[in-house]
Amino acid sequence: MNILVIGCDQVGAALIRDLERIGHDISVVEKDPEQLKRLDAFDDYTFHGTALVGDPTDPDTLRRGGVENCDAVAAVTEEDSVNLMAAQLAKNIFRRDKVICRVSDPHLQILYHKAYELETICPTVLTEQSVFRALSK
Amino acid sequence: MKVCIAGGGRVGMYLAQSLLSHRHKVTIIEPQEALCRTLADTLDIPVICGDSLSFDTLRTADVASCDAFVAVTNTDETNLVACQIAKREFGVNRTVARASNPKNRDILHTLGVDTVVCGTDNLSHILEREIETDTIRQLLSLGGGTASLNEILLPEDFQFAGKEIKEIPIPGDAILVSITRDTEFIIPHGSTVLLPWDRLLCLTQDDTLHLLMDAWGLSSHK
Numbered sequence: 001m002n003i004l005v006i007g008c009d010q011v012g013a014a015l016i017r018d019l020e021r022i023g024h025d026i027s028v029v030e031k032d033p034e035q036l037k038r039l040d041a042f043d044d045y046t047f048h049g050t051a052l053v054g055d056p057t058d059p060d061t062l063r064r065g066g067v068e069n070c071d072a073v074a075a076v077t078e079e080d081s082v083n084l085m086a087a088q089l090a091k092n093i094f095r096r097d098k099v100i101c102r103v104s105d106p107h108l109q110i111l112y113h114k115a116y117e118l119e120t121i122c123p124t125v126l127t128e129q130s131v132f133r134a135l136s137k
Numbered sequence: 138m139k140v141c142i143a144g145g146g147r148v149g150m151y152l153a154q155s156l157l158s159h160r161h162k163v164t165i166i167e168p169q170e171a172l173c174r175t176l177a178d179t180l181d182i183p184v185i186c187g188d189s190l191s192f193d194t195l196r197t198a199d200v201a202s203c204d205a206f207v208a209v210t211n212t213d214e215t216n217l218v219a220c221q222i223a224k225r226e227f228g229v230n231r232t233v234a235r236a237s238n239p240k241n242r243d244i245l246h247t248l249g250v251d252t253v254v255c256g257t258d259n260l261s262h263i264l265e266r267e268i269e270t271d272t273i274r275q276l277l278s279l280g281g282g283t284a285s286l287n288e289i290l291l292p293e294d295f296q297f298a299g300k301e302i303k304e305i306p307i308p309g310d311a312i313l314v315s316i317t318r319d320t321e322f323i324i325p326h327g328s329t330v331l332l333p334w335d336r337l338l339c340l341t342q343d344d345t346l347h348l349l350m351d352a353w354g355l356s357s358h359k
Contacts, residue, residue, distance in 0.1 A: 055238075058240060059240055084221075085213070085248075093244060108222070115225040116221070116225070
């Protein structure tokens with residue numbers, strides 16, 4: 001699959017590595033060029049995809065990142081509002097079917113899942129559940 | 138009317154003052170504490186110090202009871218998400234967002250914001266016109282900045298001078314409203330003749346104005 005990843009912090013970089021390892025073609029859009037250096041910092045992996053520095057809430061940036069021809073989009077920057085806007089651009093403006101959005105605020109996650117039908121992942125909830133499970137063993 | 142403003146920067150503050158002077162009830166949400174203090178000292182209104190995307194903050198600001206929610210922070214994505222929360226979670230009827238990036242103006246509207254105002258766009262249109270030529274002056278911005286009423290001063294070497302209006306090309310959607318010639322005021326018809334130094338009032342769509350200026354040889358960068 002062609003996958004557009006938005007954001008290259010620790011989550012984004014690890015995601016890109018894992019997706020490339022199982023054979024997907026990755027294009028990444030990141031606002032901060034410093035963050036892209038993470039892709040070169042792995043010992044056992046080299047990035048082969050396309051990286052683009054730009055504002056992911058700008059439709060032209062997404063277009064240059066290949067949003068029109070990709071099979072899936074993952075908006076995983078550290079900022080909820082950036083992810084929510086980029087994901088809605090991908091889903092509602094560029095009509096991508098598979099769009100995954102990282103949302104740290106659990107309230108926002110529920111709202112956007114229910115009212116805006118976005119596929120959302122909430123790291124806060126996942127962490128809490130993991131810790132809870134670890135403690136209740 | 139009760140209005141909640143997200144973003145207490147310059148735009149938010151002037152908007153609040155203007156709404157207050159029209160006797161509306163205003164609440165401001167602003168994350169920076171120092172700015173909140175200035176706002177609270179300057180305006181006699183509730184200022185909520187917090188993140189405008191936090192449900193708790195929005196609840197404290199009693200957004201659910203507002204008739205309108207206006208997001209004027211300097212990031213478009215914050216304005217979008219704040220308006221969407223106000224609408225879907227708190228049931229605010231009327232949402233207004235500021236778009237800094239002109240490309241986001243239509244997009245924010247498509248994504249559910251009722252009214253989108255693009256300051257950059259409006260301002261750059263006005264500046265562009267002022268810089269482009271001194272023969273044209275915008276008098277009134279219409280249709281949310283998509284159209285305008287303009288005054289055009291025909292130059293001494295106007296290429297269609299002495300011609301009737303019906304012989305002159307008028308591209309796109311434009312209406313010549315009136316002509317002021319010295320002290321004479323003329324409502325133009327097809328057979329009215331245009332002369333140098335005429336002042337025309339012209340109603341146009343913004344994309345049409347360029348076409349008109351080009352067709353009449355009035356663009357300064359010839």
